[in-house]
Amino acid sequence: MAEDSKEDSVASNVDSDQQTPDGSLNNSVLADGSCLLRRMEICVAEAEKRSGKNAVSMQETFTVYLVETRPIDATAEGRSPPPDSLWRRYSEFELLRNYLIIAYPYIVVPPLPEKRAEFVWHKLSADNMDPDFVERRRIGLENFLFRVASHPVLSNDEILYHFLTKEHGWKEMVYETGFQAKADSRLRALSATFRVRSPHKRLVEMKHYSDGLQSHTAQLLRARTRVADRLYAVYKVHGNYGRVFSEWSAIEKEMGDGLQSAGHHMDAYATSIDDILEEEEHYADQLKEYLFYAEALRAVCRKHELSQFELEMASLDLISKKQQREELATGVCHTNINLKQYAMLPKACK
Amino acid sequence: SPLLFSPSSQPSSSSSLNSVTSSFSAMEISPGFSPWKSYNTFAFSAIVSLLLMLPSDLKSCRRVASKTFPIKTSRIEFDLPDYSVRRRYQDFDWLRIKLEDSQPTHLIPPLPEKFVMKGVVDRFSEEFVETRMKALDKFLKRVADHPVLSFNPHLNAFLTAKDLNKRQGLALLTKVGESVKHVAGGYKIRARPAEFCAMGEYLDTFSQKLGTIDRIAQRILREQSEYLTELRQYGAVYSSWAGSEEQLQRPLEGVAGCVTTSCGALEDLSDNMSQDFLPVLREYVLYIESMKNVLRKRDQVQAEYEGRLEAAVLRKQEDRTPIPVEVEKCQDKVECFNADLKADWERWQRNKRQDFKQLLTGMADKNINYYEKCQAAWESLITLLQEKQTEDKTSETELN
Numbered sequence: 001m002a003e004d005s006k007e008d009s010v011a012s013n014v015d016s017d018q019q020t021p022d023g024s025l026n027n028s029v030l031a032d033g034s035c036l037l038r039r040m041e042i043c044v045a046e047a048e049k050r051s052g053k054n055a056v057s058m059q060e061t062f063t064v065y066l067v068e069t070r071p072i073d074a075t076a077e078g079r080s081p082p083p084d085s086l087w088r089r090y091s092e093f094e095l096l097r098n099y100l101i102i103a104y105p106y107i108v109v110p111p112l113p114e115k116r117a118e119f120v121w122h123k124l125s126a127d128n129m130d131p132d133f134v135e136r137r138r139i140g141l142e143n144f145l146f147r148v149a150s151h152p153v154l155s156n157d158e159i160l161y162h163f164l165t166k167e168h169g170w171k172e173m174v175y176e177t178g179f180q181a182k183a184d185s186r187l188r189a190l191s192a193t194f195r196v197r198s199p200h201k202r203l204v205e206m207k208h209y210s211d212g213l214q215s216h217t218a219q220l221l222r223a224r225t226r227v228a229d230r231l232y233a234v235y236k237v238h239g240n241y242g243r244v245f246s247e248w249s250a251i252e253k254e255m256g257d258g259l260q261s262a263g264h265h266m267d268a269y270a271t272s273i274d275d276i277l278e279e280e281e282h283y284a285d286q287l288k289e290y291l292f293y294a295e296a297l298r299a300v301c302r303k304h305e306l307s308q309f310e311l312e313m314a315s316l317d318l319i320s321k322k323q324q325r326e327e328l329a330t331g332v333c334h335t336n337i338n339l340k341q342y343a344m345l346p347k348a349c350k
Numbered sequence: 351s352p353l354l355f356s357p358s359s360q361p362s363s364s365s366s367l368n369s370v371t372s373s374f375s376a377m378e379i380s381p382g383f384s385p386w387k388s389y390n391t392f393a394f395s396a397i398v399s400l401l402l403m404l405p406s407d408l409k410s411c412r413r414v415a416s417k418t419f420p421i422k423t424s425r426i427e428f429d430l431p432d433y434s435v436r437r438r439y440q441d442f443d444w445l446r447i448k449l450e451d452s453q454p455t456h457l458i459p460p461l462p463e464k465f466v467m468k469g470v471v472d473r474f475s476e477e478f479v480e481t482r483m484k485a486l487d488k489f490l491k492r493v494a495d496h497p498v499l500s501f502n503p504h505l506n507a508f509l510t511a512k513d514l515n516k517r518q519g520l521a522l523l524t525k526v527g528e529s530v531k532h533v534a535g536g537y538k539i540r541a542r543p544a545e546f547c548a549m550g551e552y553l554d555t556f557s558q559k560l561g562t563i564d565r566i567a568q569r570i571l572r573e574q575s576e577y578l579t580e581l582r583q584y585g586a587v588y589s590s591w592a593g594s595e596e597q598l599q600r601p602l603e604g605v606a607g608c609v610t611t612s613c614g615a616l617e618d619l620s621d622n623m624s625q626d627f628l629p630v631l632r633e634y635v636l637y638i639e640s641m642k643n644v645l646r647k648r649d650q651v652q653a654e655y656e657g658r659l660e661a662a663v664l665r666k667q668e669d670r671t672p673i674p675v676e677v678e679k680c681q682d683k684v685e686c687f688n689a690d691l692k693a694d695w696e697r698w699q700r701n702k703r704q705d706f707k708q709l710l711t712g713m714a715d716k717n718i719n720y721y722e723k724c725q726a727a728w729e730s731l732i733t734l735l736q737e738k739q740t741e742d743k744t745s746e747t748e749l750n
Contacts, residue, residue, distance in 0.1 A: 209594075216591040223584040230577035237573055240566045248559040251552055255703055262710065 036155035044142035086167035110147035111292030113140025213294040239270030448504040459492035460636035537653035585609030615723040655680035
């Protein structure tokens with residue numbers, strides 16, 4: 001049944017995201033080779049700074065990312081032709097994702113890396129132009145493309161294909177689909193949550209799970225930030241040993257060399273924390289991916305609730321219209337709607 | 351076989367100052383007293399090795415009636431027989447004052463701080479007693495190591511007398527002996543030899559650096575403590591998350607366990623820093639103060655000599671009175687003092703190098719130890735996660 005297969009897509013989408021960054025897949029669901037990643041190599045190779053005029057004719061600086069693609073059978077034959085490539089901004093990735101969310105409301109669409117640096121510990125630059133941030137974003141964007149291009153349904157989307165291959169005119173193509181008009185009003189979705197009469201058990205479970213996952217990953221990210229902050233302080237204070245050992249070595253004869261060297265080691269120790277914490281950011285990025293994934297899952301649940309609510313309303317409407325027709329035909333007027341009609345509702349919805 | 355000083359701490363029944371019955375002179379060393387003889391020989395020629403032996407049944411001290419005080423025991427082992435005496439901090443203090451008075455030209459090692467603020471430091475906590483004991487042990491070792499001090503009769507009395515007759519008043523005075531010596535006052539030194547000037551400058555700078563290191567170490571301790579708090583909370587989030595997962599439960603619990611292990615290791619590191627590292631730094635600051643005092647005394651002696659000599663020369667010029675013998679005695683005093691001081695200085699420098707080498711390597715070792723513990727925990731987690739990964743893969747292929 002239609003609804004069951006949608007559930008399966010939702011379920012398999014949640015399970016199917018097990019791939020290694022080199023794009024190889026280990027999920028047998030995709031063995032039929034239907035996904036784009038099987039036919040095409042994709043990577044986000046580089047990032048560059050650009051400046052230009054934005055929509056309101058103001059000068060701005062932004063980063064563009066190089067998206068490279070190459071058909072897989074080309075390399076399989078031993079040739080290695082240069083890849084096709086085009087430059088994309090973060091906002092274009094966002095546009096692609098927003099399109100996919102609306103076009104495939106029943107699919108948990110993979111998340112993008114964060115728009116702005118959140119969960120920063122105070123020494124980390126929250127600047128979007130920071131090279132470390134840009135590099136991590138590049139990895140996140142690549143990951144996004146891998147996940148989308150290996151999805152059995154999403155990967156066949158034309159807009160996705162053109163995103164990867166058609167540098168100019170792609171935006172216009174997306175707008176022409178008219179997807180923005182189909183976006184749900186947030187308020188309607190919210191009210192639907194409270195008014196659905198017979199909520200789907202599995203969806204309720206999924207909702208609770210996604211709330212839990214969101215809460216735990218957010219907690220973890222905040223706690224990690226605080227730990228990073230404190231650890232940084234511990235290492236940096238050790239740097240003070242460097243100076244005092246050096247000063248002390250000046251008044252010593254036999255001990256002088258040893259103390260001097262100890263001082264240098266303390267300095268090295270104090271600076272080592274910068275790289276350590278930068279590496280840990282990659283771990284935090286992976287946690288963030290699942291924080292956002294939980295949000296995407298929640299969004300699907302919400303859409304389902306909305307659809308169900310609309311279905312229930314439509315069924316009620318149908319029942320009342322049938323009743324009216326009966327009244328008109330038989331001339332008998334029912335003033336009350338009796339409770340039996342509500343009992344019929346689950347059957348009507350199936 | 352070497353002489354062993356083994357400070358240990360045991361509870362003791364109350365021993366008020368009023369109950370000292372034996373007099374000092376009665377306990378004076380008789381030549382036939384064999385432990386004294388063998389001790390003397392060992393102290394001078396052999397390496398005196400001192401072990402800090404903590405009895406496994408280290409009991410905290412009992413509070414007795416209205417009097418509360420910590421008791422410490424020195425147990426001194428010779429070949430035969432076993433010998434042990436009980437001593438209080440007061441007794442060590444007495445010994446030190448006696449040594450300073452009787453050997454003013456020598457550097458007497460420092461004692462740990464005498465006064466501790468009640469309510470701030472628990473004088474009966476295991477940690478405090480242990481730290482103090484180690485410092486007292488070091489004090490005795492250094493005195494026994496000294497070619498002159500080790501022969502001091504007061505040291506002997508300290509080690510062998512059943513009860514020290516300290517003449518109550520003296521035990522309660524702090525630095526009376528020292529101040530009495532400075533009655534010589536009024537003489538100003540003219541030409542301090544360069545080497546003693548250099549010593550003074552060195553000591554000032556060294557003391558300053560040690561103070562800085564102490565402050566840095568304390569700051570590190572504070573930051574480590576804050577880090578520990580946050581780390582514990584971090585581990586707790588993993589545990590709580592594990593509760594709502596199925597497949598991920600074991601891995602998440604594993605991570606929480608690693609974080610807990612790291613916390614334990616960090617606690618050990620911090621404890622070691624405050625119990626072993628900081629006390630040694632502080633003790634050396636006291637040692638430096640002692641040394642500076644000796645330098646001052648030396649200056650005084652030289653000043654006195656210069657003053658008397660000048661007065662005598664003037665008198666000689668006036669009425670041809672010959673230079674009194676006292677002036678020559680003063681000159682001898684100065685030369686003796688200088689010689690003693692130089693010898694002590696060399697010894698002190700040697701010991702200082704050794705002590706700090708030990709201290710700093712110890713600090714490095716403890717840090718390495720901490721990282722090794724953390725690394726071991728995380729490596730075992732990786733093994734666990736890899737096992738789980740293969741488990742998952744096999745069960746997946748079984749399903750398909």
